[in-house]
Amino acid sequence: MTADPTTARDLDRGGLPATAALVATLALSIAAGWLDLRLYGGIGLLVSTVFVLGCVTTVLTVRRRGVLLVMLSTPLVPIIAILVVVLAFTPRDPDTTVQLLATARPVIAHFPAIVGTTALVVVLGVTRLVLNRRAAAA
Numbered sequence: 001m002t003a004d005p006t007t008a009r010d011l012d013r014g015g016l017p018a019t020a021a022l023v024a025t026l027a028l029s030i031a032a033g034w035l036d037l038r039l040y041g042g043i044g045l046l047v048s049t050v051f052v053l054g055c056v057t058t059v060l061t062v063r064r065r066g067v068l069l070v071m072l073s074t075p076l077v078p079i080i081a082i083l084v085v086v087l088a089f090t091p092r093d094p095d096t097t098v099q100l101l102a103t104a105r106p107v108i109a110h111f112p113a114i115v116g117t118t119a120l121v122v123v124l125g126v127t128r129l130v131l132n133r134r135a136a137a138a
Contacts, residue, residue, distance in 0.1 A: 016058075018066025025054035026077050033085030043082055043106040048113040051078045052120075059121045064132050071125040074118045082106045 032050035033043050040046075055077065059070045086103045093099045 015063035015066070016061050018058075018062045018069040021058040021062050021066070022070065022073055022077065025051070025058050026081055028054050029078060029081035030084050033081055034089055037085060037089055043085060043110070047078070047081065047085075048110060051081070051110075052113065052117050055117050055121050056124065059124045059128070064129070067125045067129055071118075071122050074121045075114050078110055078114050078117075079107055082110065 029047060029051050033047045036043050036046040055070075055074050059067060059074075062070050083103060086106060090102065093102065
């Protein structure tokens, strides 16, 4: 009797490691935030676009066992990227309250994009897991 080459273990081998894909998405989001800040003076559409494309690409290219990690950490990527950009590349205010408000404002402004992207990534991730499970069972 020969072994079936399409076992569940073989289906899990392709793809990127989840942490590497998330770090790449985070790095691209930080770079987009820096560029957005330099070109337009604020964090705007460029960050949202890169974040959405990066997260969708990440959930579609990671290994099957990393899909859940990507789905759970999707909202953290833009929040961390925006905080890094604001804290590293904008002038500091000595007043702590002003600094906290300056940091929170871009995160709040991007909240609809964060929620929408998280929902999209969860739908894609669940679909991918279901399709992988069906392929492994067949």
